[in-house]
Amino acid sequence: MTDTEIRVLLVDDQDLLRSGIRIILESEPGIVVVGEARDGHSALERIRQVSPDVVCLDVQMPGMDGLTATRLITALEHPPAVLVLTTFDRDDYLFAALEGGASGFLLKNSTPEQLVDAVQIVARGDALLSPDVTRRVIERFTQGGGDWGSSIEGQGSDAxxxxxxxxxxxxxxxxxxxxxxxxxxxxxxxxxxxxxxxxxxxxxxxxxxxxxxxxxxxxxxxxxxxxxxxxxxxxxxxxxxx
Structure with missing residues (x-):
């Protein structure tokens, strides 16, 4: 490995999906999968062991789910970027992932090229903010449900x-x-x-x-x-x- 390689941890409770994602990512020069985990608890332990740059994280998992894990991972002293992967195109998952500190949100029916691009984008410190995600953020404000102040300003309801x-x-x-x-x-x-x-x-x-x-x-x-x-x-x- 070299210092320029992107170190990725895969977190999904389905072995077959992890294997498929590993094959896609490791076919790309400059990306190496350094570990796997089956739930949020084991993901946190593996992060401490292998120090990944990016965590590809499923939402629905037994034990600790991906949304809870996202909040805990991004609260670490030196957190990796979190790329949330899911089969569910649901706004509640999207906003919970973004509010939890995820750097990106990608559906599992995305192309291999989109997955590789997403990993590279979040690894360099950018956010994967597609026009579709932006549209849904805007719609949230248009519909009057855009109170995201707690995720940025940290204000409680008594403030x-x-x-x-x-x-x-x-x-x-x-x-x-x-x-x-x-x-x-x-x-x-x-x-x-x-x-x-x-x-x-x-x-x-x-x-x-x-x-x-x-x-x-x-x-x-x-x-x-x-x-x-x-x-x-x-x-x-x-x-x-x-």
């Missing part, structure tokens, strides 16, 4: 009054730090555009867009593009349907 005002003030201060170009980029990210699409829209190089996105995440104090989208809608930077 409504002065704490809410403090949160709004802090958010406004973060937004004020953005340059005009960074604000433009954030608005397009919130519409579900990829870096390539943003580059075409703003007549910029894709590397320049990536730099702008990184600065936006840093200034807003959010983990990834998913949380940037949530931040934009929660604080009025983006408006559903606009």
């Amino acid at each position: 409504a009054g002065s704490a809410s005002e403090a949160t709004r003030t802090a958010a406004a201060a973060k937004v004020a730090e953005l340059t005009a170009r960074e604000s433009d980029v954030l608005g397009l990210v919130a519409r579900g555009m990829s870096n390539a699409e943003i580059a075409s829209q703003l007549f910029l190089g894709e590397a320049t867009v990536k730099t702008h996105v990184s600065k936006v995440l840093q200034k807003l104090g959010v983990r990834d593009r998913i949380q940037a989208v949530v931040f934009a809608y929660e604080h009025g930077i983006a408006v559903p349907g606009a």
Whole structure:
């Protein structure tokens, strides 16, 4: 192995599926499967043993399920990226996985190429935020169910009054730090555009867009593009349907 290899842990209670995913990933140069687990409990133990870069995690498993495991894995001191794999295209799983800190969400009927791409994306610290996922995030806000403040701001239900005002003030201060170009980029990210699409829209190089996105995440104090989208809608930077 080399230092550039992506180390992957597979977590699924179905042996056949783990074997199939292993074959797909290890056929790609630069990816190595360093371990397997059958549930969330054993996944946490294996993470400590093999230090993966990415955990490919099923949702429905006996014992500790994938959504609970996601929250515990991302709370580790040096957490690997979590890519949630499921056969169920359900919004409750999607939002629970994203709120739990998952870097990506992929259906098991995706192509081998999409699986490999997803692993590579989350391994380099990006979030797998497809246009479909973005659309569903936007729809959640459009339908009035988009209160994701607890996943970003950490506010409890008793913190409504002065704490809410403090949160709004802090958010406004973060937004004020953005340059005009960074604000433009954030608005397009919130519409579900990829870096390539943003580059075409703003007549910029894709590397320049990536730099702008990184600065936006840093200034807003959010983990990834998913949380940037949530931040934009929660604080009025983006408006559903606009």
